Amino acid sequence: MPHKKIVWTCSVCNKPVEDDDGYVTMEMAQAVRVEEERAAWAGTSPEGVTAVTADTYPKSAHWQVFHIDCDPEPDREAYSFDVGRIRSAWAALAWTAHLMKKRWLAATDWDVLIERVAATHGGTRGLNSH
Numbered sequence: 104m105p106h107k108k109i110v111w112t113c114s115v116c117n118k119p120v121e122d123d124d125g126y127v128t129m130e131m132a133q134a135v136r137v138e139e140e141r142a143a144w145a146g147t148s149p150e151g152v153t154a155v156t157a158d159t160y161p162k163s164a165h166w167q168v169f170h171i172d173c174d175p176e177p178d179r180e181a182y183s184f185d186v187g188r189i190r191s192a193w194a195a196l197a198w199t200a201h202l203m204k205k206r207w208l209a210a211t212d213w214d215v216l217i218e219r220v221a222a223t224h225g226g227t228r229g230l231n232s233h
């Protein structure tokens with residue numbers, strides 16, 4: 104079966120990341136800040152303006168993939184896990200279910216990461232835009 108194994112690419116050097124050599128990561132402080140900004144936004148936005156249509160809606164905290172040696176800020180307080188733990192579509196599904204239990208997941212762009220993985224590995228065929 105082609106594309107069975109998920110290939111992770113480093114956000115810095117663009118090369119594939121091998122098991123135990125890097126991780127998928129998201130800065131917790133950023134997710135917390137986005138949550139606060141969105142709560143504030145919801146309190147001030149005019150009636151009828153939705154998060155989807157507003158330019159001012161705070162952008163999601165960003166998931167990234169780094170080689171251990173490429174990470175520009177290895178000391179950040181982050182939610183991270185080794186790329187070796189998310190090598191199959193099933194693992195990605197399990198991680199998604201796990202992360203959906205986290206209050207802060209909606210403040211991150213995990214959906215973008217999963218969409219990118221699916222598109223790269225041929226999983227979006229048959230998926231309509233809505």
Ligand SMILES: [Zn+2]
Binds near residue numbers: 117169173
């Ligand atoms: Zn790298």
